[in-house]
Amino acid sequence: MRIGVVTFPGTLDDRDAQRAVRLAGGEPVALWHADTNLHTVDAVVLPGGFSFGDYLRCGAIAAQAPVMESIIKAAAGSLPVLGICNGFQVLVESHLLPGGLIRNDVQTFVCRDQKLVVENVDTPWTNEFTLGQEITIPLKNGEGGYIADAETLKRLEGEGLVAFRYKDFNPNGSMNDIAGLRNERGNVVGLMPHPEHAVEAGFGPDTSAAMRSGVDGLKFFTSVIKSLVEA
Amino acid sequence: MPKIIVEVMPKADLLDPAGKAVNSALHRNGHSEIANVRIGKRIELHFDRAVTEADIAAATKIGEEFLSNAVIEDVVSVTIEN
Numbered sequence: 001m002r003i004g005v006v007t008f009p010g011t012l013d014d015r016d017a018q019r020a021v022r023l024a025g026g027e028p029v030a031l032w033h034a035d036t037n038l039h040t041v042d043a044v045v046l047p048g049g050f051s052f053g054d055y056l057r058c059g060a061i062a063a064q065a066p067v068m069e070s071i072i073k074a075a076a077g078s079l080p081v082l083g084i085c086n087g088f089q090v091l092v093e094s095h096l097l098p099g100g101l102i103r104n105d106v107q108t109f110v111c112r113d114q115k116l117v118v119e120n121v122d123t124p125w126t127n128e129f130t131l132g133q134e135i136t137i138p139l140k141n142g143e144g145g146y147i148a149d150a151e152t153l154k155r156l157e158g159e160g161l162v163a164f165r166y167k168d169f170n171p172n173g174s175m176n177d178i179a180g181l182r183n184e185r186g187n188v189v190g191l192m193p194h195p196e197h198a199v200e201a202g203f204g205p206d207t208s209a210a211m212r213s214g215v216d217g218l219k220f221f222t223s224v225i226k227s228l229v230e231a
Numbered sequence: 232m233p234k235i236i237v238e239v240m241p242k243a244d245l246l247d248p249a250g251k252a253v254n255s256a257l258h259r260n261g262h263s264e265i266a267n268v269r270i271g272k273r274i275e276l277h278f279d280r281a282v283t284e285a286d287i288a289a290a291t292k293i294g295e296e297f298l299s300n301a302v303i304e305d306v307v308s309v310t311i312e313n
Contacts, residue, residue, distance in 0.1 A: 057300055064297065093300065100302035102241075107248040147245070147303065173246075 004041035012049030024221030046087025059089030088190035099148030105173025113205035114139035124227035135216035146174035240271035
């Protein structure tokens, strides 16, 4: 399965995302922000970083990139799209997911191993989790506070579109402890924490079993490959 | 040079951490008369010719759709400076 990983100028975690795809058994395909076609990929990851230096607003300029025009069109079909951190910001700026992300309420950059609850498993990116499962993956952002108006929040909760929620500790003031969302169809998922940094023992978060042994992030990538194989 | 100036502010009911930090610094420096600080953006669109009504309409649309994000910000003014 060919999983595209987009690199914008200022993207940081594209190589990590490519590596995560490879460890999950997929074939990573590098996509450049100026690409106008998606090179027959089966899914797309928008990785973390500081695209276009976070100028204007995080993700705002990236949302206008040529590659996004193709991704927005394909996402309206059934292309699975995962936005991680800055990628999540690109998704909200592209209106593929509702709401916005603002500066953390603590006014500092936050970097920690973050516990999450999986709130929705009916997406190509989460189908290998169990509903209510607790996972731990790294979180690292300055502008991760999720906000939306009351009506949007009500719709998100009512329609089960919250995909991940912060557990025990809300690191950035996100409304309703929202860490990640899915769209109505389920093919588009965005979250602030970084699954691609928890895919290989020795390099992930600490667990009760051993230091840096956490690999909860790998399931995002095995999920999408599974859903593509079954499709 | 003729310009259109678009000003964008964070929504009034949202926390503006940058404004809050500046406000705290001002208070430390004795400016307790300042109740609050909010920080927005001024964006200048420059033209090589006179600005037309159509340019203002276009700038307003650009302001609402790209220069600001309606979820978190408001365009507070679109003005011409010749």
